[in-house]
Amino acid sequence: MTEPTSSSNATVFNDPQAVANYAQGPRRNVPGFDSLLQMSRILLSECVPPEGRVLVVGAGGGLELEDMAKAHAGWQFDGVDPSAAMLDLAARRLGPMASRVTLHEGYVQDAPHGPFDGATCLLTFHFVPAEERLPMARQIHQRLKPGAPFVAAHMSVEGGAQSGERDLWMSRYAAYITASGVAPPQANAAREKVQRELPVLTPAEDEAILREAGFRDVRLFYAGFTFRGWVGYA
Secondary structure, three states, rough: OOOOOOOHHHHHHHOOOHOOOHHHHHHHHHHHHHHHHHHHHHHHHHHOOOOEEEEEOOOOOOOHHHHHHHOOOOOOOEEOOOOOHHHHHHHHHHHHHHHHHHEEOOOOOOOOOEEEEEEEEEHHHHHHHHHHHHHHHHHHHHOOOOOOEEEEEEEEOOOOOOOOHHHHHHHHHHHHHHOOOHHHHHHHHHHHHHHHHOOOHHHHHHHHHHHHOOOEEEEEEEEEEEEEEEEEEE
16 A cells, blocks of 8 residues: 655655654554445456556555455456565565466556556555656556456545645644544644645546546445545446
8 A cells, every 4th residue: 555656655664663663653643444445346346357456656554455365366457666675565465365476566657567456555645756646646547457346545635735725634643643542742743744844645636637537437435534546447
């Protein structure tokens, strides 16, 4: 679940302590994370055949790979991520299921050309500079069979970068992770880091990128405070 392009984000996902503690983060920070995984694979399974092949962009950590591999014993996966340490973590998490997964160190342009029966990109796009998102989405689209589903979910917040509405939603993000067990000073620091370093777009901007990349029938299927998820079809 990482595809950072800036040096600061890349450093985070290669820090041994951050990698070791990674699995705690999504469940602590993302409302309904386990349900998001379940919904994502349900949406894929509507179109991906029993022996299908799925591309996972930002596969480091292996949480979504593990979830899909357990639920669909016939699926094969290609996972791509720029962090070797996170890919190692994914391989360890998968255990014997790793035989059905090929992991690639790099970015989406380094992934096989497929064509794939479906693709996911979970909790990854918010690390990608705004100007790189459309090319990245197009790279994913090019690797899919016609009509194949693509599921994306990431931070997406209403209001402009300097708006009061965005500040309100980010305060709710800090309150959520505080309620999940993070100390208030750490939660506020996390909020400030997100606002300072991550190029978080609005839901309308995110959806427009998917449509411009060539995905059709783009629909919102998940919303959890500062996170949104969409499904679209190649």
